[in-house]
Amino acid sequence: MTRPFRKRIARAADAKKSPIVLALDPPANRRNLSEFAAKTIRVVEQHICAVKMNFHIILPLSASEISQINKLLHSYGLQSIADIKLNDIENTNEVAVEHLTRMGFDALIANPFIGKGGLAAIAQKAHRSNVGVIALVYMSHPGAKEGFGLEVGGRGLYREFLDRAAHARADGVVVGAAQLDILTQMAKRLPVYSPGIGAQGGDATRAVSSGADYLIIGRSIVESKQPDKVAKEIQNKILSVRK
Ligand code: XMP
Secondary structure, X not given: OOOOHHHHHHHHHHHHOOOEEEEOOOOOOOOOHHHHHHHHHHHHHHHXXXXXXXXXXXXXXXXXXXXXXXXXXXXXXXXXXXXXXXOOOHHHHXXXXXXXXXOOOOEEEEXXXXXXXXXXXXXHXXXXXXXXEEEEEEOXXXXXXXXXXXXXXXXXXXXXXXXXXXXXXXXXXXXXXXXXXXXXXXXXXXXXXXXXXXXXXXXXXXXXXXXXXXXXXXXXXXXXXXXXXXXXXXXXXXXXXXX
């Protein structure tokens, strides 16, 4: 039987010696997105363990084009994450999980705001197909404090979201890279995925030292003239703090 997502991505990170999850976000107005995706993946595959696809790719491409990208990722030993921040009623969430599973994604990102039961239902559905679920706990943008940082019952909403993620047996949580004190509070309860490096101001080594297990990085790599060189530099920086 295939390993669960949490183990698959840990193995990929070991094999590639990299905890980088590439956010495969093409620049605005970029054409030939399938070609862009394949070219970018081929150039950086040695320096990353997974790819995260967002609406930049998922909305304009067809299901079969996305499946092709996922096949290419798997051929390089990489995992694939759908970043749709799933956040709806149970029936709609189930349909979304089915489509993403059919397209070959290994995991999806969901929003615990829907409630304890709703998140657990997504995880149960996804796990039956061996697809992982990563729960938003504290987003990376400056406005995140207006939602994820709200105080509820004397504690930050993000602490409740972490509890919901643990209850749902989620495979990981997302915490922004600039939220260093919140990263430290995750205390290894679940694997932590951290976006917000570079373009959004976060620092890879500080995020890793504060407890991030995987770093989600997009524009700094994808929009650079030499994506492989930038990815390798970040990979080496991370390796140096992990020694
Ligand atoms: P950049 O270019 O800023 O790309 O390195 C980051 C990617 O990650 C997405 N993003 C998030 N996804 N929770 C998520 O699930 C977050 O807190 C978060 N912050 C950024 C962003 O849309 C882009 O794809």
